[in-house]
Amino acid sequence: MPVAPLIPPPLSLYVHLPWCVRKCPYCDFNSHEARTALPFDAYVEALLADLEFDLPLVWGRTVHSVFFGGGTPSLFPAEAIDRFLQGASSRLRFAPDVEITLETNPGTAEHGRFEGYRAAGVNRLSFGIQSFDDGCLQRLGRIHDSREAEAAVKQAQDAGFDDINLDLMFALPQQTPAMAETDVERAIALAPAHVSHYQLTLEPNTVFAVRTPEGLPDEDTAWTMQEACQARLAAAGYAQYEISAYARPGRQCAHNLNYWRFGDYLGIGAGAHGKLTLGSEQSILRRWKHKHPARYLATAGTAGAIGGDERIAPEQRPFEFMLNALRLREGFTLALFRARTGLDDEAIAAPLERAIARGWLAREDGERIRPTELGLRFANDAIALFL
Template sequence: MLVPPPLSLYVHIPWCVQKCPYCDFNSHALKHDIPELDYIDALLEDLAIDLDRYQLADGSRALHSIFIGGGTPSLISAPEIGRLLAGIEAKIPFSDKIEITMEANPGTVEAGRFQAYREVGVNRISIGVQSFQDDKLKRLGRIHGKGEAVRAAALAEEAGLNSFNLDLMHGLPDQSVEDAMSDLRQAIALNPPHLSWYQLTIEPNTLFYSKPPTLPDDDDLWDIFEQGHVLLAEAGYQQYEISGYSKPGMQCQHNLNYWRFGDYLGIGCGAHGKVSFADGRITRTVKVKHPRGYLNRQKAYLDQETQVSDEERPFEFFMNRFRLLEACPKQDYVERTGLSLDSIRQPISWALDKQYLLDQGDSWQITEQGKLFLNDLLAAFVEEDK
């Protein structure tokens, strides 16, 4: 029987000061002032429609977390972020320990800005640092320098937030192993409760895709990962997902809900959502992508709505779950897909034989071998003859 899991909310703010050459997110460089009053109004209307459409307006399910991403959400003023959060809470209850994260760009930080966001309800900030080396930042198209990144981290710590995260990239154009370790040592010195440390990948529809930069070779990338993992562990950070490291107890609850195949509403330009129902349905949604169309309400915000079939659910569940290093309770699979364990008997048996998984009685644990051959492991859940 499908049991509706914890419910989160993703809010997309689509504007940036300028588009970075590696970015394939739905973001748009500013040409005029942000229409923040109209956009917050639209977000709240979008949410109200979703709550009515999916029978959530009765308050029977509280929000577990909120993530305000982008784009650069810190371009929106604190009073309007406050109006957004108050409007959300008026429509759906918050859990007692709700995590409310907002992404911020160090280049837009002003004195006291984080404090103002905290005062209106944000309790976690995620700062897009990417690097602490000015030449690398320039190459990435970032509008801040090292000094602004360090200052942003200091302001986040002073603001009295529950937590803050630093986003840091490695495998950058012309980056040496020592360059990458220098960045990581600087990030660790700022003592963030959470670090997202991930490798730059070249995505289609980006400037880097059409004009590829010179990236570190595979040997250097492996050395960066191995040496970086040691540095992080020695500093007290625990890796809990592929690119997520935190101090004990400081994992990002919003991301954990994603990877555990939880539910989330998505409001804003191009936002994605997933909602499960006690009757066995799992619905995915995508909102209108372009700000002009979204603000014109031409399609009542919703662009796509699809149902996740029984055949698709094993792959979707494990594609998310195996991002995490923690064991996966077997009961989670049953409750969050609505399927029996018999539905995956063959691929699980194959994965155990290949030593990609360990059977721990009431849970499965992905092995080091499974992590190395993750694509093969996941493919087992869409192929019939394993």
């Protein structure tokens, strides 16, 4: 049971833009193919109405990061992003150093648009590259090729962006360890600040889950790829600070760090999820919005746009906290656990000792808990102990 007051943590804003040119066969995100002209103006108005409706949940709090996810946010013109950010910053207090990330697909990058995004206030770009091998890209259903990927990153750099993330996937259909390493080499050559490097997984309700692609590497080969790529990234100055995230010094993603430290985030847009600590009632609320864009557009700004509200019960909080914190190399302090969950150390004492005994977690100075190298590899098993 709660024994300490819940202290509202840093707040982020997540904005979901749900359309894409073509749905990838591995994608389980709330994304919808753009079959007609997109309602940019109407959707921005809906986002601002949605934000207005949720404002009472976050009155007086400062937003430290904004993340435009999708879908493919770069389908939206810079003018639409600018209008939203102006409207949002007039309703919320943005920190002076607020990180504002926009996900972009190289296949939707247009010359001149990056300058517009930067003028609108976007200061970080995340490119969904996935691979620099054209055969792998085709098998993944991507709409860009390697030439377009490299050109788009260089255009963004020419527009003044120096905080750039490149998303790469490994264990792709018909991919060899040498091919995976080449992807990392080509990413490093573009000198991004950050690299996300994660294994392809076959998620339920995707095309790949129904029709398994041929030539998927087995788990041992996938692990060989991960170790080799991790070593190459480290040699180039990219430190692994989360299971699938690597950054140059000081260039970690502030938005994602807030997730992993069990921070708060307000989620607006079709299918967006949020998690908020409500100090007035000493509870943690999860809220999500309806997924289908048409329904969202029709109801945004009213209770009708809410897909669901759920309070995270005290007995659920240890698992929810560990689901995030144990992905980080830094782990967490027991003080952070108490502040974010309102629970005493006893709430996790037994599973914590089991995880330490199995070599998955280590305790430092009695206060900090870190995953070991083995624990990072078996993070899901370690997290499951706290269910």
